[in-house]
Amino acid sequence: MLKISNLQVKYGKIQVIWGLDLEIPKGSVVGLLGPNGAGKTSTFASIAGLVSPFEGSILYNEVEVTNLNPAKRVELGISLVPEGRKLFPDMSVKDNLLLGSYQKRAKSKRKESLNRVLTLFPILEERLNQQARTLSGGQQQMLAIGRGLMSDPSLLILDEPSLGLAPIIVDDIFNAFKRINEEGVTILISEQHVHRVLEIIDKGYVIEQGRIALSGNAKELEGNKHIREAYLGI
Amino acid sequence: MNLDIIFNLILLGIIIGTIYSLIAMGLSLIWGVSRIINVAHGEFIVIGAYVTYYMFNTFHGDPSLYLIPSGLVVGLIGVIIQLLLYNRIVGRDHLTSLVLAFGVSIVLSGSMYILFTGNLRVVNSFYSEKSILIGSATVRWGAIYGFFIALILILLVFLLLEKTDIGRAIRAIAQDKDAAILMGINPQRIYLIAMFISAFLAGVSGNIVAVLYSFDPGVGESSYLGISFVITVLAGLGSIKGLILAGIFILTAQNFTSVYAQGLETAMGFLIMILFILFKPTGLFGKLLE
Ligand SMILES: Nc1ncnc2c1ncn2[C@@H]1O[C@H](COP(=O)(O)OP(=O)(O)OP(=O)(O)O)[C@@H](O)[C@H]1O
Numbered sequence: 280m281l282k283i284s285n286l287q288v289k290y291g292k293i294q295v296i297w298g299l300d301l302e303i304p305k306g307s308v309v310g311l312l313g314p315n316g317a318g319k320t321s322t323f324a325s326i327a328g329l330v331s332p333f334e335g336s337i338l339y340n341e342v343e344v345t346n347l348n349p350a351k352r353v354e355l356g357i358s359l360v361p362e363g364r365k366l367f368p369d370m371s372v373k374d375n376l377l378l379g380s381y382q383k384r385a386k387s388k389r390k391e392s393l394n395r396v397l398t399l400f401p402i403l404e405e406r407l408n409q410q411a412r413t414l415s416g417g418q419q420q421m422l423a424i425g426r427g428l429m430s431d432p433s434l435l436i437l438d439e440p441s442l443g444l445a446p447i448i449v450d451d452i453f454n455a456f457k458r459i460n461e462e463g464v465t466i467l468i469s470e471q472h473v474h475r476v477l478e479i480i481d482k483g484y485v486i487e488q489g490r491i492a493l494s495g496n497a498k499e500l501e502g503n504k505h506i507r508e509a510y511l512g513i
Numbered sequence: 514m515n516l517d518i519i520f521n522l523i524l525l526g527i528i529i530g531t532i533y534s535l536i537a538m539g540l541s542l543i544w545g546v547s548r549i550i551n552v553a554h555g556e557f558i559v560i561g562a563y564v565t566y567y568m569f570n571t572f573h574g575d576p577s578l579y580l581i582p583s584g585l586v587v588g589l590i591g592v593i594i595q596l597l598l599y600n601r602i603v604g605r606d607h608l609t610s611l612v613l614a615f616g617v618s619i620v621l622s623g624s625m626y627i628l629f630t631g632n633l634r635v636v637n638s639f640y641s642e643k644s645i646l647i648g649s650a651t652v653r654w655g656a657i658y659g660f661f662i663a664l665i666l667i668l669l670v671f672l673l674l675e676k677t678d679i680g681r682a683i684r685a686i687a688q689d690k691d692a693a694i695l696m697g698i699n700p701q702r703i704y705l706i707a708m709f710i711s712a713f714l715a716g717v718s719g720n721i722v723a724v725l726y727s728f729d730p731g732v733g734e735s736s737y738l739g740i741s742f743v744i745t746v747l748a749g750l751g752s753i754k755g756l757i758l759a760g761i762f763i764l765t766a767q768n769f770t771s772v773y774a775q776g777l778e779t780a781m782g783f784l785i786m787i788l789f790i791l792f793k794p795t796g797l798f799g800k801l802l803e
């Protein structure tokens with residue numbers, strides 16, 4: 280579904296992604312794992328069109344999207360739930376969700392999408408008219424995921440969704456990812472909590488200093504010596 | 514000071530204050546959405562006043578007929594200025610945009626002096642000539658007219674911002690541009706729409722101003738820009754409720770000043786603004802200026 284080849288990203292003169300290759304099969308859950316500053320967010324920003332790589336190509340369903348603007352990519356079905364959520368804090372929960380379905384294709388399925396999100400996260404239904412800033416951290420993350428789903432994506436990208444959340448809430452959110460995936464949405468997720476994410480991914484890539492250090496399925500990664508030492512602490 | 518006078522000053526404060534809320538609304542909108550302090554806003558208003566003046570002198574009838582045309586002409590001018598100039602500098606620092614907007618302001622007022630001369634103009638109609646008595650206050654029909662037009666337009670803008678997709682997108686860009694882009698919102702398009710609305714409101718305000726007061730090309734800067742600025746700061750960016758309250762508050766305060774210390778009305782407005790900047794820089798209800 281998504282194929283990245285030789286991605287290279289610079290901020291000014293500083294290069295942070297050095298020839299990254301990554302492939303996401305349709306219907307799968309793929310993890311991008313790595314330490315702080317490795318380049319996970321930069322990779323996601325390139326896929327969503329927020330930064331333009333100076334080299335490399337991104338194919339989405341066989342379509343070259345490398346130079347499309349973010350709006351076109353949303354329309355094609357790519358949805359990014361950004362690091363730190365980036366909600367609209369002074370808007371209601373409902374307005375946040377509706378903004379997720381701003382694009383034409385999503386707008387026509389707005390009712391269905393809203394139902395889907397509220398079924399997935401019933402707590403949001405009780406809070407529809409509250410300002411987003413008044414939600415707890417977990418609820419805010421649910422809202423960010425829900426807003427991402429409102430665009431009716433076929434690829435949902437989640438950038439460190441468990442950041443700063445209590446373990447019980449992380450369980451809820453990871454369960455939601457499983458359900459979203461069962462509904463046919465392909466997922467790309469980045470995490471620092473490697474052991475959590477290994478439970479849900481079909482395949483994982485480890486990114487270090489802007490390069491893919493290794494990749495494999497969950498079993499292979501779990502058994503890998505480097506992963507065990509650097510990420511799992513065992 | 515007896516109760517009658519107090520009543521009159523407050524009543525006029527509410528009526529004229531609401532009109533000034535409308536006058537300030539366009540400035541506040543562009544400031545909040547594009548982060549540009551459009552100091553040409555005063556000239557936008559005066560252009561609207563001239564459109565009404567010339568259409569009234571040509572076609573006669575009721576000046577309210579020229580309300581929408583004034584809004585549309587200025588709206589179009591705003592769109593052109595946005596496309597040619599402002600779109601190039603959105604996102605830059607305030608100084609860059611201020612200098613550019615000052616340039617626009619000077620070019621517009623200069624052009625008006627050339628095209629329309631510096632003679633004071635008035636639109637003589639029922640609105641400026643006839644008054645009604647509310648309690649013991651004599652209120653010109655033009656003020657009543659302006660008050661209701663302002664109320665209706667403020668309400669329409671409120672509904673647009675709160676209840677429509679475009680309105681949500683405008684608020685989203687104002688609150689967090691990066692997140693808005695992620696939703697598939699095109700900022701340039703939103704800046705353009707916001708500018709059209711802002712300039713339209715200025716043009717409509719120009720119609721009201723023409724019906725109420727005399728004007729020349731210089732009043733945009735001298736009479737309308739400063740107070741729009743004061744009201745915007747007092748209201749806080751992003752709050753329509755704040756805008757109405759600030760308009761009424763400032764105009765009422767100025768009314769009282771004109772009784773106690775005539776000539777210091779303008780200074781009073783700025784004094785209140787400075788106090789707010791010092792002690793409550795987010796304004797009455799603002800969220801956007803930290
Ligand atoms: N806008 C930017 N301008 C300049 N440098 C940046 C920018 N964004 C990220 N970087 C740098 O690029 C490198 C990769 O950052 P990135 O945010 O992609 O990593 P990450 O894997 O998402 O890290 P984290 O786990 O902290 O979120 C870092 O060295 C970071 O300092």
Ligand SMILES: [Mg+2]
Pocket residue numbers: 319320321362438439
């Ligand atoms: Mg990151």
